[in-house]
Amino acid sequence: MKTQADYPVWYGGELIGGNPKHFEIVANSIREVLKYCQNQEDIQKDSMTFANGNSIFSNDEFISSYVYNSLIDIPIHDTFGSFSKRMWTLPNSYNSEEEDLNLPIWHLPAEKESGLIELFHELVDPKSFFWESTEPLAEFLGRFFNIPKPKASIDSALKQMIATRKGALKRVIRQVMKRITNRCT
Numbered sequence: 648m649k650t651q652a653d654y655p656v657w658y659g660g661e662l663i664g665g666n667p668k669h670f671e672i673v674a675n676s677i678r679e680v681l682k683y684c685q686n687q688e689d690i691q692k693d694s695m696t697f698a699n700g701n702s703i704f705s706n707d708e709f710i711s712s713y714v715y716n717s718l719i720d721i722p723i724h725d726t727f728g729s730f731s732k733r734m735w736t737l738p739n740s741y742n743s744e745e746e747d748l749n750l751p752i753w754h755l756p757a758e759k760e761s762g763l764i765e766l767f768h769e770l771v772d773p774k775s776f777f778w779e780s781t782e783p784l785a786e787f788l789g790r791f792f793n794i795p796k797p798k799a800s801i802d803s804a805l806k807q808m809i810a811t812r813k814g815a816l817k818r819v820i821r822q823v824m825k826r827i828t829n830r831c832t
Contacts, residue, residue: 655716658708662726662752669721676714684710726752736762736792745795748785755792762791765815 665673684703688695695703703709715723727733731752734743740757747753755763766788769777780787789795 655712656723656725658712658715658723658725658727662731663711665721672718672721673714676718677710680710680714734792734794736794741793743792743794743796747795748789753788753792753794758792766791768815768818 663673684695697703730750731754732747732750733754733756734747735741735757736743736755737757769775769791772778777787
């Protein structure tokens with residue numbers, strides 16, 4: 648059983664799991680907190696803000712962390728760092744490490760419109776390298792997202808991209824060739 652902590656635990660928004668009864672209690676508690684916050688905002692005629700200017704509604708983690716900390720009789724386990732990690736894979740914002748290959752859950756916010764789409768095309772192509780590869784899955788997937796480390800140079804990054812994204816590259820080449828052919832006819 649959980650005990651009241653000296654300081655509240657900040658629970659990230661990575662993942663939540665539980666049985667239906669616990670979800671019902673969590674959902675009802677969040678609903679009550681949201682109702683209270685909305686009521687306070689209506690009374691004050693101003694948004695509820697923290698000292699830094701963020702509204703209490705700016706981030707779901709403020710409210711969910713409050714609720715999780717208040718539910719003493721329900722076991723809450725934070726997966727962040729133990730089972731999951733938010734990994735930034737941009738050249739100017741990068742935080743992946745070698746041991747991240749062992750995590751079962753990767754949260755990749757910067758890859759939503761690039762690497763994940765390319766990986767999807769790789770997965771749905773039954774002739775892609777994904778289905779032929781014998782390397783460990785985490786290492787194969789890591790190459791799509793520069794995990795565990797960014798590439799040293801543009802040249803090595805291009806070589807790696809070509810090696811891991813042959814299917815996507817073939818599709819682009821086919822589209823370009825089709826356009827050229829259509830212009831010539």
